[in-house]
Amino acid sequence: MSIAQERRLVTPVPGPGSLLRLERKRRHVADGVGTTLPVFVVEAGGGVLVDVDGNHLIDLGSGIAVTTVGNAAPHVVRRASEQLAAFTHTCFMITPYDGYVDVCEQLGELTPGGHAKKSALFNSGAEAVENAVKIARVATGRDAVAVFDHAYHGRTNLTMAMTAKNMPYKNGFGPFAGEVYRAPMSYPFRDGLSGPDAAARAIDLLEKQVGAANLACVVIEPIQGEGGFVVPAPGFLPAIAAWAAAHDVVYVADEIQSGFCRTGDWFASDHEGVVPDLVATAKGIAGGLPLSAVTGRAELMDRVHVGGLGGTYGGNPVACAAALGAIEEMREHHLTARARAIGATMASRLADLRETHAVIGDVRGRGAMMAIELCAPGTTEPDPARTAAVAAYCHAQGVVVLTCGTYGNVLRFLPPLSIPDALLAEGFAVIAEAFAATA
Structure with a gap:
């Protein structure tokens, strides 16, 4: 791949180039069109998004399950x-x-x-x-x-x-x-x-x-x-x-x-x-x-x-x-098998997190479509605030994660099936940091 498959933060996320473009977006794009992470991407591939400031972000969202084969297969x-x-x-x-x-x-x-x-x-x-x-x-x-x-x-x-x-x-x-x-x-x-x-x-x-x-x-x-x-x-x-x-x-x-x-x-x-x-x-x-x-x-x-x-x-x-x-x-590239391998890795990492953080009420999914539901410990009471805080920490550290759920308390993981194992592991290391930092 021509893009280095690594997380690399050159500026805060979002950086000055993205913030400048965000102002232009506010002038010309309807407010009803929101963005999860306001970084402007200039290149993407494998498991990485590169923004206008040169930051390399780990992609665990695949454009909401669209770029399954990668961004430029x-x-x-x-x-x-x-x-x-x-x-x-x-x-x-x-x-x-x-x-x-x-x-x-x-x-x-x-x-x-x-x-x-x-x-x-x-x-x-x-x-x-x-x-x-x-x-x-x-x-x-x-x-x-x-x-x-x-x-x-x-x-x-x-x-x-x-x-x-x-x-x-x-x-x-x-x-x-x-x-x-x-x-x-x-x-x-x-x-x-x-x-x-x-x-x-x-x-x-x-x-x-x-x-x-x-x-x-x-x-x-x-x-x-x-x-x-x-x-x-x-x-x-x-x-x-x-x-x-x-x-x-x-x-x-x-x-x-x-x-x-x-x-x-x-x-x-x-x-x-x-x-x-x-x-x-x-x-x-x-x-x-x-x-x-x-x-x-x-x-x-x-x-x-x-x-x-x-x-x-x-x-x-x-x-x-x-x-x-x-x-x-x-x-x-036998991507059904690749999805199962990615899913096994994610399920293992998420199960370990659940052992440490009682706010994780459920780990679920199949293949490279996994999620965790966050609730008040020992209950099914949704915790959307903690979910948002974990997502915000990940974004600031250069890992793109998505939230979802009727109650806004689910973190979902949809990495492209082209993501290298090392990059996937690094992404989940940051997610673990996010839970520790927001505890």
Whole structure:
């Protein structure tokens, strides 16, 4: 890698160059567009972000699980550059091109299940989720959509309705789309239920308050993202999927944050052998370029009338080329195995931290998608203040970490799978310092 894979602090974080640019941002960018760490990046790769002041920061966020293969992975850069030189756009709905079809073919091979599949490509995760709901409604002739506590599905009107957390995603933006119903999620740290028992609770509520005959689809994140990296208890997802299948309800897996090797499998649904009817993907699909998809059973996907799916930029040729490069990186470098190795390292370090710091109530996750939930010791009372303090210490010391969770008390770790072991170890050494310094 051309970028030295080391943490290097030349100035305070943020430095003078970033602070100067932050003033320019305040003048020209809407205040509603926030930033977690106001450093302006000029170069990135491996597990390092380099800011305008020359600081080398350890990246444990991957742009929220987007740069899974790294910020400038060779196959992504090569394929995207070649396509950029050939043409940037024609609109697939006007004159098609091979790249779009190639991505759909790959998605059919990689997503769970051996059945016949088709895909449609879009730009963002929210678009993918919204189009999955559209497909389910047309295919079933029903309107109702079931989602879960702590869910996050996007920022469009429909996906805001499907998202659980009010601030900052929903506050003041209503009224929202109707016919969205929320069921309790399996949250082992907080409910103590087995997977089957948690599923029975959710199913009972949906049957009583909505009725299976009225449901077009159940939309669920196999591991919740913004809601706190909640990993449902074993058996929960298979039970929900089986109930949906028994009642002709479309089971939609929102794999936008958990897909493409992030959890140590190609998709988080693979862990328990769950085969969704539809899969929504985005984030890690294209190495940082905007692309998303809905992939599903061919007979479901084909229920929508011609012209009912699409969008001007959906499946942009450069983004499709980047996706093919990202998949090539994942295959060539065995990134599912790499995610499992990174996950084992993070789980060990976090378990050690939990032994020392009673504020860490739970360690959870899978593969390179790990989190800790901070609570008042011996309770489940959230401690968002300590969470923010730990994150702030890490940022000042040149380690990019992200917070999440319904209660704002979860630290999540999403390192790029290209991060070197030594850099990962150094990042977690700083996290340990942060807990000691904020005790």
